[in-house]
Amino acid sequence: AWAASLFVNVALLVGLAVFGWPEEPPKQIVTYIEPEEELPPEEEITLPQDFAFSDQPVEEVGAQSIDGTTMAESLAPVLADVSEAPTPPTPVETALVSDATFEFREEVIAEAKGLKQSDRHIVKGAAGVGTTGAMGAIDRITHEIYLSLQQRKTLVVWAFDATVSLSQQRRQLHDRMDRIYEELGVIEASGNPAFAKHDDKPLLTSVYAFGDKVESQIQLPTDNLAEIKLAIKNIPIDRSGKEKAFEAIYTAADGAKRYANDRNVMIVVFTDEVGDDQNRVDDTIRLCRKFHMPVYVVGVPAPFGRGETEMKWVDPDPAYDQTAQWGRVNQGPESRLPEIVKLHFVNAPADDPMDSGYGPYALTRLAVETGGIYFSVHPNRDMRHAVSREETANLSAHLKYFFDPDVMRKYRPDYVSDAEYQKLLNENKARQALVQAAQTPNWITPLSGPALHFPKRDDADLARRLTEAQKGAAKLEPVIGNLYQTLKIGESDRPKLDGPRWEAGYDLAMGRVLAAKVRTEAYNAMLAKAKTMKFKNPKNDTWDLEPADTIEVGSALEKDAAKAKEYLNRVVGEHPGTPWAMLAAKELETPLGWQWKERYTGVNAPRPPMGNGAPPPPSDDKANVMKKPPPKRPPPPL
Numbered sequence: 211a212w213a214a215s216l217f218v219n220v221a222l223l224v225g226l227a228v229f230g231w232p233e234e235p236p237k238q239i240v241t242y243i244e245p246e247e248e249l250p251p252e253e254e255i256t257l258p259q260d261f262a263f264s265d266q267p268v269e270e271v272g273a274q275s276i277d278g279t280t281m282a283e284s285l286a287p288v289l290a291d292v293s294e295a296p297t298p299p300t301p302v303e304t305a306l307v308s309d310a311t312f313e314f315r316e317e318v319i320a321e322a323k324g325l326k327q328s329d330r331h332i333v334k335g336a337a338g339v340g341t342t343g344a345m346g347a348i349d350r351i352t353h354e355i356y357l358s359l360q361q362r363k364t365l366v367v368w369a370f371d372a373t374v375s376l377s378q379q380r381r382q383l384h385d386r387m388d389r390i391y392e393e394l395g396v397i398e399a400s401g402n403p404a405f406a407k408h409d410d411k412p413l414l415t416s417v418y419a420f421g422d423k424v425e426s427q428i429q430l431p432t433d434n435l436a437e438i439k440l441a442i443k444n445i446p447i448d449r450s451g452k453e454k455a456f457e458a459i460y461t462a463a464d465g466a467k468r469y470a471n472d473r474n475v476m477i478v479v480f481t482d483e484v485g486d487d488q489n490r491v492d493d494t495i496r497l498c499r500k501f502h503m504p505v506y507v508v509g510v511p512a513p514f515g516r517g518e519t520e521m522k523w524v525d526p527d528p529a530y531d532q533t534a535q536w537g538r539v540n541q542g543p544e545s546r547l548p549e550i551v552k553l554h555f556v557n558a559p560a561d562d563p564m565d566s567g568y569g570p571y572a573l574t575r576l577a578v579e580t581g582g583i584y585f586s587v588h589p590n591r592d593m594r595h596a597v598s599r600e601e602t603a604n605l606s607a608h609l610k611y612f613f614d615p616d617v618m619r620k621y622r623p624d625y626v627s628d629a630e631y632q633k634l635l636n637e638n639k640a641r642q643a644l645v646q647a648a649q650t651p652n653w654i655t656p657l658s659g660p661a662l663h664f665p666k667r668d669d670a671d672l673a674r675r676l677t678e679a680q681k682g683a684a685k686l687e688p689v690i691g692n693l694y695q696t697l698k699i700g701e702s703d704r705p706k707l708d709g710p711r712w713e714a715g716y717d718l719a720m721g722r723v724l725a726a727k728v729r730t731e732a733y734n735a736m737l738a739k740a741k742t743m744k745f746k747n748p749k750n751d752t753w754d755l756e757p758a759d760t761i762e763v764g765s766a767l768e769k770d771a772a773k774a775k776e777y778l779n780r781v782v783g784e785h786p787g788t789p790w791a792m793l794a795a796k797e798l799e800t801p802l803g804w805q806w807k808e809r810y811t812g813v814n815a816p817r818p819p820m821g822n823g824a825p826p827p828p829s830d831d832k833a834n835v836m837k838k839p840p841p842k843r844p845p846p847p848l
Contacts, residue, residue, distance in 0.1 A: 351508075354506065355413070358474045363474070365416065366416075367466055368415065371483070373448050373449075373482075421453060423454070427442070453481055454486060459576070460490060467503075477503055478506045480509075482510045482541070483541055485573060486540075505582040510587060511541075511609065512542035512574075513565070513607070514550070514565065517548070520607060530841055531841065534599075537845045540570075543570070545624070549715045551693065554658075562610040566618075579625065588612075590609070597611075598610075639700040640700035642699075643716075644712070644719055647693055656730060665813035666751050666753065676737045676741055687731060697719055721780075721797065724770055724771075739763060750810045751810055753806055756804065
């Protein structure tokens with residue numbers, strides 16, 4: 211029985227091994243892309259008649275093609291290696307499979323992408339549209355007038371800064387008025403429907419001038435081109451040096467509001483300063499927005515992180531000295547409050563002024579919040595090389611560096627009210643610390659021309675020289691220390707900052723202040739150390755202090771140096787092509803530490819006799835007589 215049972219079990223196992231269990235048929239996985247809803251038949255699209263605009267004046271309106279043969283290129287708002295556009299999926303016949311597992315995948319292209327990025331379209335409310343000349347801005351404004359006239363009748367109010375520095379722009383616009391209105395008149399004569407539907411003077415114009423006072427140059431809005439040109443030509447020069455820009459805009463808007471029921475109203479402002487009445491910006495914004503009046507400002511670029519800059523002036527009368535003179539003007543800053551600490555570079559007599567990428571804060575905010583455009587005009591705008599003072603055009607501010615507007619677009623200031631700006635500061639300690647540190651009233655000059663050479667006549671003489679050199683560092687240490695403590699309060703909130711502008715601003719400030727702190731304290735400590743040092747070579751008699759990458763006087767300063775480099779390198783790495791990165795790289799060029807070198811100078815060697823005491827030969831006074839220079843006048847209020 212046992213043998214029979216064994217035989218049956220073995221036979222059963224062999225059978226299972228040969229035939230096995232029947233396998234479950236594998237499931238088929240089908241990837242199903244959900245089709246979009248069927249699109250309705252496309253309606254016939256009528257191409258609009260439109261202007262093309264550029265920074266350079268052109269002789270005629272319009273063209274067969276704006277870009278010629280390049281219009282066939284793939285242009286889109288987003289740059290990509292492959293040209294993609296949203297398209298409905300192609301229907302595919304599929305066989306129905308039972309027990310299939312469906313995997314849904316969303317691969318919808320949210321935005322068109324092209325091989326070339328198109329930045330031709332500038333949305334209203336633009337904050338920093340850079341041009342090399344005012345006429346490029348005028349071409350764009352002419353285009354805006356045309357678009358406005360397509361909607362309904364329009365009143366254009368021109369407001370001119372009447373100071374000396376804008377005299378050239380006023381002349382240029384006066385000479386160009388014929389062309390501006392001729393372009394619009396040519397279109398009207400050609401039967402364009404944009405004009406045909408307006409039955410009563412579709413385009414009216416007003417002219418204002420402002421300086422210390424605001425004056426209307428035309429009694430009532432007019433369509434008489436000769437009257438408009440005469441009003442611009444006869445604007446008197448205002449020599450007060452004041453520009454009440456916001457009073458002028460408010461007055462112009464208040465005078466034009468009665469036309470706003472049946473007309474579009476556009477206000478165009480020409481100025482090269484920030485305006486002496488920026489406190490009126492909120493009232494002006496409210497009035498313009500209430501009556502839907504966009505404000506276009508043809509202005510100047512704000513210098514990065516500072517309020518004042520220098521403007522070049524050459525006497526217009528050739529009978530006077532033609533040497534360039536420089537006057538200080540208010541053209542910034544680009545933010546509501548300064549966001550750059552006032553810290554000079556080591557051994558730099560003055561920091562290089564540079565373009566911020568935006569206009570002065572209040573005027574730019576006015577343009578942005580009313581739906582207009584701020585045009586940042588500078589004749590020397592060139593991103594390829596530094597601009598020298600000699601190259602700077604007359605009646606223009608010296609800005610040494612300009613930056614790519616596509617890069618700077620990400621670093622737009624916060625165009626908000628005072629209350630909203632204060633709320634931003636209160637929400638983050640790093641923002642608050644940065645702005646507070648930037649409020650320092652005076653620029654700080656770190657270790658300007660410090661003593662670096664110390665000859666040793668004897669121990670007492672060397673100690674006296676070292677102590678005297680320490681006094682400058684001792685005065686500077688608490689100033690930089692207070693600045694560092696202010697910024698340190700915000701360090702815990704640094705990771706919470708959102709937006710590259712605030713991140714770059716805080717990191718640059720902390721990196722530069724820490725670097726100055728390390729250099730100053732290390733310098734002081736190295737001088738103290740030298741009072742007890744001995745020459746390795748007994749023949750040497752002079753100590754030289756040289757910049758070095760190493761810190762020889764304490765681990766705490768060594769940690770601060772590493773931290774400073776971390777902040778500065780982060781700015782360079784994360785914000786390339788910006789003013790912040792340029793300043794951080796410049797700070798990194800100067801080592802943070804110091805090292806002593808010894809040498810022989812013969813300070814204690816006997817001196818040779820000082821000549822034989824004979825008087826010098828008489829000079830030829832007639833040969834040294836110079837031609838009398840032309841008279842020189844100081845620049846007027848600019």
